[in-house]
Amino acid sequence: MKAAERGILSSHDYRRPTTMVVLAIMSLVILFMVFTMLYPIGVTFMNSLKTVVEVNSFPPKFLPQGLEWQNFKEGWHYMDIPMFMKNTLIIFGGNVLVTVFVLGLAAFTLSKLNLPHRKLIYFFFLMTLFIPPSTYIVPNFVNLKDLGLLNSFWAFWLPAGASAFNMLLLKSFFDDINDEIFEASRIDGASNWYGFTRIALPLSIPIVATLSIFIFSAAWNDWFWPSLVMHGDPKYPLATAIYKKVIQATGLKQNIKFAILAMVSLPPIVVFLVFQKFILRGLHLGGVKG
Amino acid sequence: MDQTAAANVQPAKSAKRRRFAPYRKNWSGYMFLVPAAALFVLFLWVPIIKGVVYSFYDIDFVNGNTYVGFDNYKTVFNDSEVGVSVKNTLYYMALCLLIGFWVPILFAIAISEIRRFQGIFRVAAYLPNVIPVVVLYGLWRWIYDPVGPINAFLGKLGADQILFMTDTRWSMVSLVIMETWQQFGSGMLIYLAAVLSIPKDWYEAAEIDGAGIWARVRHITLPSIKGLIMLMLIMQLIATSQGYQSQLAMLDGGPLNATLTYGLKIVKYAFTRLDYGVASAMGVLMFLVLGGLAVVQFRMQNRGGN
Incomplete structure (x- = not known):
């Protein structure tokens, strides 16, 4: 019991005054870290509630004097946020479907069906991990243009199925599922397709949830690539639209700018706080195994 | 199982068939890999190879590409x-x-x-x-x-x-x-x-x-x-x-x-x-x-x- 509870320090160390001083300093540093993490986020929300004069005043104050809720209304009318958000969600949804059905099917096959040469095939997929994406960003763009996919959501959905990293995660998840379930179903006459859709997929909800979080944060964050691939307003996802209309804008009032930024930050923060257990576990998965 | 049994009955004729038996048995498995393989080729391998090819060309979307040797590298x-x-x-x-x-x-x-x-x-x-x-x-x-x-x-x-x-x-x-x-x-x-x-x-x-x-x-x-x-x-x-x-x-x-x-x-x-x-x-x-x-x-x- 006691051995399990100790960390680097033991209860013996806690009794020494010098250790306690160091520990106190350490705690202060950690608190400072938490402050520096939260302060800029707080700034976003506080500035969104200030008047223009307040945002631009020097020295800046953290708390607003009054709550200017109409900033949000004005920001909402400044740009068509629901439409851009819809585009982001369309990209996200399609990417998840392609990842689950195309990459999931391939990962399932490589993991659970005893194909001859499957190691070699797996290597064919995995090899692409060696090639850093920004070395082929330009030919990738030209390639999409040659395929006639520019300004189309297919330019996001189809390449989503070419992710060796996500395939790796799916395969290592399937590897951990017991083979016997699939063997039993095969003896009962089930096809491989049945094994995938009726057994493997329902079991893989945790990994699909984790992947969805990765894909969501990618779709929600990516502003540069869509700004090249998509040609204008009706197709831009939210991040690109914010970059073009808010970050690059010169005439926009600072408080309205922050109101829009706050509105865009809120959904992912809420999603994170609600699903933090899932997300932090997925992070561990992606960070160490990937 | 059936295929191996059949192969034992007629060994001479089915030598070839036996060699390909594992592939035929697993045809659905290979089909499952086709979509992913196609997307990997189309959106990773093709751009990667094209990148090397393009580096020797002058790319012009309107008039077509022209080979320029090592000029781009120069x-x-x-x-x-x-x-x-x-x-x-x-x-x-x-x-x-x-x-x-x-x-x-x-x-x-x-x-x-x-x-x-x-x-x-x-x-x-x-x-x-x-x-x-x-x-x-x-x-x-x-x-x-x-x-x-x-x-x-x-x-x-x-x-x-x-x-x-x-x-x-x-x-x-x-x-x-x-x-x-x-x-x-x-x-x-x-x-x-x-x-x-x-x-x-x-x-x-x-x-x-x-x-x-x-x-x-x-x-x-x-x-x-x-x-x-x-x-x-x-x-x-x-x-x-x-x-x-x-x-x-x-x-x-x-x-x-x-x-x-x-x-x-x-x-x-x-x-x-x-x-x-x-x-x-x-x-x-x-x-x-x-x-x-x-x-x-x-x-x-x-x-x-x-």
């Missing part, structure tokens, strides 16, 4: 801005190591020792990661503003104003601080998981042998996560060597090309000058350098996994 080597961008990229990578690399390790070890509120610290540290990067750009421009909060604080201390964005000595540093702020949490949590998985009785044993706290950290904690540290180092080097997005979004490579990285130079060649051939050549050159690093990373990861 352009790259004769462009003095490319030299500047390589230097800036190395500077950026060094700053990311200097400012960003050790911070998550330190905090992971510190937080692992905190008994209470650990969950809150984790969530707080990861929160900046959740915020969309475009929000980050808008937010930090305001924070770094000559009349923003940091300069207000410096003014209170009586220090001189710092022009974080427009001073060539500060611009890259400012970007690195911003990125460290955002990415610190994910690295910290990965290290934290590793630190917490170290068996506690090792510390117990070391303490009984008279090891002080610092000795325990140095001889147990750090060696235990050494593999992870190396892996994160290489991943960071690969990531930062390609960095261009915040440089592009915050400063567009300025002031005076102080934040013009190699990746940004590629993007500018391609999408500002529309010179896709030269941009592809720069991509190929980058691949030659980074490919080596990626192989090292993969080897280490496999060793770590087993």
